[in-house]
Amino acid sequence: MKLFSENIEDLRTLYVAGLKKALDMEQKITKALPTMIEKSTDSQLAAAFRNHLTETQGHVAKVQSLLREATGDDSAGTCKAISALITEAEDNIKDAADPSIRDITLIASAQQVEHHEIAVYGTLRSWAELLGQDGAANTLETILEEEKKADELLTAISDTVNTTAETRTAYSARA
Amino acid sequence: MKLFSENIEDLRTLYVAGLKKALDMEQKITKALPTMIEKSTDSQLAAAFRNHLTETQGHVAKVQSLLREATGDDSAGTCKAISALITEAEDNIKDAADPSIRDITLIASAQQVEHHEIAVYGTLRSWAELLGQDGAANTLETILEEEKKADELLTAISDTVNTTAETRTAYSARA
Numbered sequence: 081m082k083l084f085s086e087n088i089e090d091l092r093t094l095y096v097a098g099l100k101k102a103l104d105m106e107q108k109i110t111k112a113l114p115t116m117i118e119k120s121t122d123s124q125l126a127a128a129f130r131n132h133l134t135e136t137q138g139h140v141a142k143v144q145s146l147l148r149e150a151t152g153d154d155s156a157g158t159c160k161a162i163s164a165l166i167t168e169a170e171d172n173i174k175d176a177a178d179p180s181i182r183d184i185t186l187i188a189s190a191q192q193v194e195h196h197e198i199a200v201y202g203t204l205r206s207w208a209e210l211l212g213q214d215g216a217a218n219t220l221e222t223i224l225e226e227e228k229k230a231d232e233l234l235t236a237i238s239d240t241v242n243t244t245a246e247t248r249t250a251y252s253a254r255a
Numbered sequence: 256m257k258l259f260s261e262n263i264e265d266l267r268t269l270y271v272a273g274l275k276k277a278l279d280m281e282q283k284i285t286k287a288l289p290t291m292i293e294k295s296t297d298s299q300l301a302a303a304f305r306n307h308l309t310e311t312q313g314h315v316a317k318v319q320s321l322l323r324e325a326t327g328d329d330s331a332g333t334c335k336a337i338s339a340l341i342t343e344a345e346d347n348i349k350d351a352a353d354p355s356i357r358d359i360t361l362i363a364s365a366q367q368v369e370h371h372e373i374a375v376y377g378t379l380r381s382w383a384e385l386l387g388q389d390g391a392a393n394t395l396e397t398i399l400e401e402e403k404k405a406d407e408l409l410t411a412i413s414d415t416v417n418t419t420a421e422t423r424t425a426y427s428a429r430a
Binding site: 087090091094097098160161163164165167168172175176177178180181184185187188191192194195196198199200202203206207235238 | 262265266269272273335336338339340342343347350351352353355356359360362363366367369370371373374375377378381382410413
């Protein structure tokens with residue numbers, strides 16, 4: 081950080097609070113993903129969630145490292161949005177008894193989580209740049225790209241799952 | 256809807272529940288935007304929020320119309336995620352005393368809301384397509400595109416606001 085002023089201190093406080101919320105978000109996602117893997121019927125979807133669990137564990141470590149660099153401490157904050165998104169995902173899983181419909185709701189819930197992460201890391205990367213923290217900005221950009229790819233993969237799997245649901249529905253309608 | 260089966264009925268139920276949550280989301284956003292307009296310092300940002308308020312009022316009407324077509328009723332559901340996002344936005348506004356820092360947090364909060372809407376409408380459009388409801392899918396695509404443009408505009412404004420904050424900080428550091 082090249083500059084020092086009340087303004088930059090305010091932004092630094094916001095940035096650290098944002099990182100702490102991001103850590104809570106990632107930690108809650110690592111706890112939610114095993115259930116999403118278990119409830120997935122489509123093998124591609126389960127594999128995507130398994131792969132994203134490994135990525136998410138990496139994001140926890142990366143955000144903890146950024147926090148230690150920024151403050152010497154890596155304690156988490158509270159991300160209210162992710163708690164709400166996970167509660168809604170759990171409600172959807174309960175409501176969808178049919179396996180292919182459940183896969184469709186799992187994808188929808190996961191894409192809501194991915195989009196939240198995309199917004200969070202897009203902001204944190206901009207703030208890191210503004211604070212002149214290029215290394216942190218690069219790390220946040222790496223995480224952001226992984227979240228965008230996870231969202232794109234879910235869209236691709238959604239096309240397959242939706243086609244399967246359509247085929248099964250057509251079969252069921254003929255039966 | 257060309258097909259009828261238990262599966263498609265499940266998906267239809269999900270779709271209607273999704274529309275009802277989307278309606279609650281849009282209604283809550285119309286209530287939150289006036290404060291965001293009032294708290295904005297940057298004139299471009301205030302104008303973007305004012306324009307998005309008009310768009311959001313249009314989204315409320317469009318989603319109500321889709322619900323009436325689907326069920327004959329346009330009552331809203333509950334979107335827990337948007338309540339959490341708005342609460343976080345209000346907390347951020349309170350925490351940021353400096354006007355340019357407040358603008359930065361307003362943009363961050365608004366982009367989280369936009370990304371949530373993008374995820375919600377991306378899913379609803381896919382479900383409408385799967386249900387063979389092409390008219391509804393087109394309407395949802397129109398809303399989705401407006402949300403994406405609102406997010407892109409916020410990114411563009413963010414560059415200006417961030418540059419202003421940087422300039423003010425540099426000035427303050429020299430003073």
